[in-house]
Amino acid sequence: MSSLQTKGTVLRANLLENDYFPSLLREARRTRLLSNENAEHIQGDMLALLAEETKRFTRGESSSVPVERAHSLLKSICYSIGIFLKQAASPEEGIAVLKEQSVRELFWQGQTLIKKQVGIAKLMYRQVWASRIETRNMAYNDTIGAGISSFFKQYEPEFSGHETPAMIDYPIGGSPIETEGVEYILEYEKRLLEENRFCKQFTAEEIHAVMMSFDVGYADLLENIYEQVAKRVLPDGRLEDVVLPEVHSPKFILDDGQRMADEEFRDFIEQLGECSSADEKVAMMHERLHSFTDWVDVLESGSLYGGEFDAVFASLEKSELALLLKETITVDMERLTEYEKEWKMEFIFFLKELEPETRREIELLSNDVAVKK
Amino acid sequence: MDMEFMLAPVEANKKQSIAQIFACNNKTAQFGVVLSPSEAQVLVETRSDTLQKMGRVEFGGGILEMMIFGFCDSPYISQDNYAQTLGELIEIFYYYKSELEWMPDEELIGKMRKLFDKTCLGSIEKLRNSEMEKMVHNYRYGISSEPDTISYGWNIDEEEESNE
Numbered sequence: 001m002s003s004l005q006t007k008g009t010v011l012r013a014n015l016l017e018n019d020y021f022p023s024l025l026r027e028a029r030r031t032r033l034l035s036n037e038n039a040e041h042i043q044g045d046m047l048a049l050l051a052e053e054t055k056r057f058t059r060g061e062s063s064s065v066p067v068e069r070a071h072s073l074l075k076s077i078c079y080s081i082g083i084f085l086k087q088a089a090s091p092e093e094g095i096a097v098l099k100e101q102s103v104r105e106l107f108w109q110g111q112t113l114i115k116k117q118v119g120i121a122k123l124m125y126r127q128v129w130a131s132r133i134e135t136r137n138m139a140y141n142d143t144i145g146a147g148i149s150s151f152f153k154q155y156e157p158e159f160s161g162h163e164t165p166a167m168i169d170y171p172i173g174g175s176p177i178e179t180e181g182v183e184y185i186l187e188y189e190k191r192l193l194e195e196n197r198f199c200k201q202f203t204a205e206e207i208h209a210v211m212m213s214f215d216v217g218y219a220d221l222l223e224n225i226y227e228q229v230a231k232r233v234l235p236d237g238r239l240e241d242v243v244l245p246e247v248h249s250p251k252f253i254l255d256d257g258q259r260m261a262d263e264e265f266r267d268f269i270e271q272l273g274e275c276s277s278a279d280e281k282v283a284m285m286h287e288r289l290h291s292f293t294d295w296v297d298v299l300e301s302g303s304l305y306g307g308e309f310d311a312v313f314a315s316l317e318k319s320e321l322a323l324l325l326k327e328t329i330t331v332d333m334e335r336l337t338e339y340e341k342e343w344k345m346e347f348i349f350f351l352k353e354l355e356p357e358t359r360r361e362i363e364l365l366s367n368d369v370a371v372k373k
Numbered sequence: 374m375d376m377e378f379m380l381a382p383v384e385a386n387k388k389q390s391i392a393q394i395f396a397c398n399n400k401t402a403q404f405g406v407v408l409s410p411s412e413a414q415v416l417v418e419t420r421s422d423t424l425q426k427m428g429r430v431e432f433g434g435g436i437l438e439m440m441i442f443g444f445c446d447s448p449y450i451s452q453d454n455y456a457q458t459l460g461e462l463i464e465i466f467y468y469y470k471s472e473l474e475w476m477p478d479e480e481l482i483g484k485m486r487k488l489f490d491k492t493c494l495g496s497i498e499k500l501r502n503s504e505m506e507k508m509v510h511n512y513r514y515g516i517s518s519e520p521d522t523i524s525y526g527w528n529i530d531e532e533e534e535s536n537e
Binding site: 050062064070 | 424428429430431432433434435436467470471474477478479
């Protein structure tokens with residue numbers, strides 16, 4: 001009878017995704033696949049490794065750290081070792097590796113693996129970004145923009161590999177993600193990519209109509225778009241008839257106003273570029289532009305930069321903002337020019353900063369107004 | 374992973390620390406101050422208690438040696454008050470280390486020495502209750518920069534080499 005048969009079997013249910021190494025150690029001791037002597041040796045090595053990492057963390061300048069910091073460094077060490085041991089074909093094989101290699105070796109091999117996975121996550125993020133859907137939902141736009149990308153700037157694999165420093169508000173579909181750190185980001189991106197690809201089968205207007213039928217204030221909600229869309233897909237792949245693009249006929253149709261001739265518009269743009277401040281640009285636009293289409297053309301001309309967009313939007317009435325909101329949801333993002341994408345993203349960020357009541361008022365208004373072109 | 378066993382002081386480490394402190398006498402004797410074995414033990418216990426009270430953990434020898442060499446040649450320290458002063462300085466160090474986490478140990482001990490000699494004129498109470506607080510306040514609000522630190526007893530090796 002082999003020695004393994006006299007010992008217990010590792011119960012997979014006792015292994016924790018987000019605390020893998022400690023849970024594997026506990027199972028190893030419970031099943032006697034790891035002797036008490038082995039376990040004590042490992043704990044002694046862990047203490048030495050923790051001392052080394054603490055010294056590296058403080059750059060050798062401090063001999064003491066707060067207990068919370070030491071605890072976090074220990075969690076990071078465990079995360080790194082755990083991520084490496086998860087590669088083993090089975091938990092039993094992982095325990096065998098644990099007996100053969102020092103925790104220091106396992107830690108640094110884990111670090112190498114984490115760095116590779118961060119590289120993969122960066123590549124996957126490009127795919128996520130390229131496949132993003134056009135939506136008014138703030139949580140989606142924020143997460144897919146600064147939210148996920150902040151992870152790559154702030155993640156520290158060596159000292160806090162177990163943390164996930166990313167501003168992720170958008171709720172991904174499916175069961176909660178159990179992992180942490182780079183594993184969490186990889187799983188989140190994988191699911192988001194699948195959801196984006198699914199939703200891309202439908203136009204932005206169709207998705208908008210689905211979300212409006214769910215809740216007119218969906219822009220502010222923490223709601224998964226894919227799940228709402230998926231619920232309304234018929235066996236033949238089309239969306240249910242209830243989600244027609246034009247859900248709501250506008251109550252007020254406004255005249256566009258007197259448009260500038262092309263040459264006059266070009267001169268205007270040139271003069272706008274000579275303005276020395278955002279206020280000056282805003283004043284000039286209010287004085288000389290009398291057509292909604294001209295306003296949009298100026299926004300798309302590349303004549304405004306950064307904070308100047310906010311200054312322009314802040315100078316508009318709610319009804320005018322409502323008309324602009326309609327403009328942001330009409331065309332597939334992929335077909336937009338860079339300038340078109342820029343002002344629409346700036347507009348979405350501007351709306352996000354408004355008081356929720358004001359934003360909701362503008363969203364409701366956007367259903368009731370339209371411009372006769 | 375059980376943190377408790379890792380962060381509690383181990384008996385072997387304490388013995389090592391006591392021996393390390395006692396060995397400092399070889400260099401501090403020239404300034405007229407030495408620690409007895411029992412005084413060394415008390416210092417190690419003080420360190421351990423203060424670390425626990427301040428919610429900190431320390432690996433290796435810690436700052437004991439640095440503190441001893443940092444203050445042994447102070448004009449306000451004599452054999453009569455040496456052990457007690459060191460004990461109080463250790464408490465002050467770990468308390469203010471928590472307030473000035475970013476500052477290297479060496480620099481913090483240097484600033485304590487500067488304040489102890491120049492401003493507090495050897496008064497531990499004034500250092501603990503007034504001057505250290507002012508220093509933290511100044512750093513927090515960017516009020517003024519600290520004057521240059523002075524040369525210390527723990528640069529003994531460099532001084533011995535230059536005298537040879």
